[in-house]
Amino acid sequence: MSNTILDKNLSINSLFGGGVATPKHGYFPRELEDEAIYIMREVAAQFEKPALLFSGGKDSITLVRLAQKAFYPGKIPFPLVHVDTGHNFPETIEFRDWLAKETGAELIVRYVQDSINQGKAKEETGKYASRNVLQTVTLLDAIEEFKFDACIGGARRDEEKARAKERIFSVRDDFGQWDSKRQRPELFDMLNGRIAIGENVRVFPISNWTELDVWNYIKEEKMAIPSIYYSHQRQVIERDGMLWADSEHLNKDADEIPFEATVRFRTVGDMTCTAAVASEAVELDDIIGEILSAEISERGARIDDKRSEAAMEKRKQQGYF
């Protein structure tokens, strides 16, 4: 019965008359925004020292917009915190600085390089070396330094199956660790942010958004995003069937010769752990069209997730987002 489940060439279109149904995919469900704004306000009310973890990616840019909306005409009542790995795309850093200025939000940056220099983190070696795992050290140090009791992040449950099980208020112990068995039940919309000294809470306001929801929101809100999300020319190498951005941080084999390609990034992490996709998408509508017809999921381009089936859960146990 190896293919019994997937053998029939069925499609949703056959139910709705062969694709003549009006596509309503273009509409963002506003209920998701109301829910996220409610969560933002709970964070500001329940915690003494919250922070918004900002990566420069589309999800955290969405969070900044939601925070702006939640407290308008007041300012965002917490700082944006960026853990700079030193391997970020320059376009992301440029965008980060612009956004902080534009919104008037306080920006705090802490560097993975400092953690390495202090001997707290060790640079990985080999051709798959990245600083993805190392940033947890810097993040936990920043949490301790500023005594943050809540950190807002842009993780979504549709991204990855360990994330699908995480709460909106995710309690971490004083080592930042996630314990999947000790999660608090979340009933209706009631959020319990009570913690002991030393513990902190990771908060995920866009838990129930999908990748498509985020893009539709960016479009409907006419939000600016870093240029690397759009199609551009870039030097890349091909490795494991994926296109990797060439940079001084990437350890290449002798036979990995960079070439120019027309690409964009669907998800933005470090240059060393995010793959590019061949794309001609120059507008948001093109991007949305690509996602609707994509055969590969968003995190399929995340090299960091491919280390093992439980890569995400294991990193979360160590204090990762």
Added chain:
Amino acid sequence: MDILRIATAGSVDDGKSTLIGRLLYETKSITKDKIEALESASKRKGLNFLDLSLLTDGLIAEREQGITIDVANIYFSTPQRKYIIADTPGHFEYTRNMVTGASNTKVSMILIDARNGVLEQTFRHFFIASMLRIPKVIVCVNKMDLVGYSEEKFYAIKADVQAIADKVSFKGQEITFIPMSSLYGQNISIQTTEMPWYAGLPLLAELESTSFDEIKKPARFPVQFVIRPKTEEFHDYRGYAGKIASGSFAVGEEVTVLPTGQTSKIATIEKFGTQLSTAGAKESIVITLETDVDVSRGNMLVKAHNQPNQLKEITARICWMDSQALVSGRTYILQHGINDSKAKIISLNSKIDVVNQDTIENGVSALKLNEIGEITLRTAKPIFADKYEDNPANGAFILIDDQTNSTVGVGFVL
């Protein structure tokens, strides 16, 4: 675009994961890389078919033990609407998980294995769906392929389930029965070819056509956060931010502030600077009032003619969710929406045997994990709650253990 939130409930091996996998597959919500990952994981486990449960069993412990431990949230969409499925495990800490998963949903999908018919679990599913007042239940009679797609079998199960529903369902709850085979895709998104005797809709079409009549509920606006920018432009601005729990509010309407009882009129309703004339349930807005009144977090704006009770003594049905039992006389923190208060359990009135629908009133001294009972408690400050039955959006609360900070129970105001 709207969102339909669904809870699924089943027993061990009734094919729930396969059904969800089917829905995702037939709505093109599983991408190629996920199918490939599924293939290699299935092979590693020595299976010769795609184990769709691996799609949702996201935790290491779940995959090791081959069981679902925690509620998983699954997303898919059609051209019509977005769906969120809260997939609740069939056997592990069952009641706690199902109540949690179902608490935000409008539809409960209950699975029954056509070979086994009604099980003890089926009673629990129905009881919980009714306790939470979920307006629509879809009974999925699955694995029809294993009973030869028998019409008699289906109608026998339907009669058994109907008998349970007659005992526990509430007025207005809609119950639909669909015979299906999730393994062979019969009646999932495509009308069955094997059961010509079935005249109803396949599951997906049933979900697509589900809609609920607007029932007018009293206006309740819990104040979450007071916005005071103190900038030059907004020097005297005081905005009350919150999400409308139920009902609607309009500019110019008179409102009463609880608990003070002060009244004022709504000057503006705002969303990020956009001025609205009205706003309804679930909308996150900012309200400004015409006059200076004392309003802070935890207060509630309501209409003068339709106010909730200001309760300091509450009788409620309670579902216990902690390994440390509820005992009479203990103090907890009660959180109702965004308002909270210390609360002392005055009495544990009864315990409910869900399967036999019996109420045990004598000699109940504790309420253990996954048990449901009735309590009376007293709060330190008033709680502005409605009866859950009348207005679910303002009728539930959680109890928090002040020593562990855990959420230990959920209550439904009687």
